[in-house]
Amino acid sequence: MADFVNADAIIGYKKKIEFSDTLMGTYVKLAGTININLPERELGTAETTNDDSPGFHKQYIPALYEPGTVTVSYRYGAPGFAAVETLFQLAAVASTRAAATKFWKVTLPDTTVAAFQGFVTRNNLPLEIEDSPECEFEIQVSGAMTYTDPA
């Protein structure tokens, strides 16, 4: 790993999230995003402790990865909310359930790309009396997330 220099540092402004029906298809950007939280992934463990485990220590081997969830907040606008709501409702009908899982791409301001498959599991719209609505939705990631460094 190369030494970190300040020129590598970024702020989150100008990131974007897009989705597509297919990996190489046309990606649709969701406008007005504020925060995008990539998943807290976790590698599970399987215990292999036995009577021959040395030094009075338990033993483990790696198990499966939990891919986690992605949360996205965005400034409310009817077209944006409708787009997410459409994704959220795909699993409600038998004929579109398979289409609920999309290919997602999050592009960081430095052009790093996080790509994953997933489906929308939550879509909310809080309406506070004295504030501009800020919506949030959640994507359940399915399978591995890949990172591609800046070109």
Next chain:
Amino acid sequence: MIDAAINTLLRNASELAEKVKPSVERVNVVAGLPKLVFSRLPGTDRRYTDDGANGPFQARYQVDIFAEKLLEAVEIARRITSPADDTVFGLDGYRGTVASTFIHRVYFTNEHWTVGDTEVDGKQQTIPRYIIELIVEYRELQPPQAP
């Protein structure tokens, strides 16, 4: 643009017309009363997203009403803070377009009064002042112009 919109709204609601002034002007608040002076307060929220500052924006204003008698200032304040509807041009809950600015809502957060001494030509004069604070949610319909 938002300052111009507030100016217009306050002139209409207060029925004071040209006696409404922004605080960036030098205003004599002793003679020719009643007068109304408005100031933009710190705390404007521009609300950024990844696509830029596309709002809606939020701005805070203070409105100072100077009058010969406190009751007169209170009456003007009541006109301004009354609900916006078809029969009364109050600003509470106002929604509409003015001065190339779409106003989502106006609401009042605070009001109080004072009868303070003001020095005029070396003499102390007592001038009643009624103070209102308001918040406006808005969206500029044209890019802001240089002052």
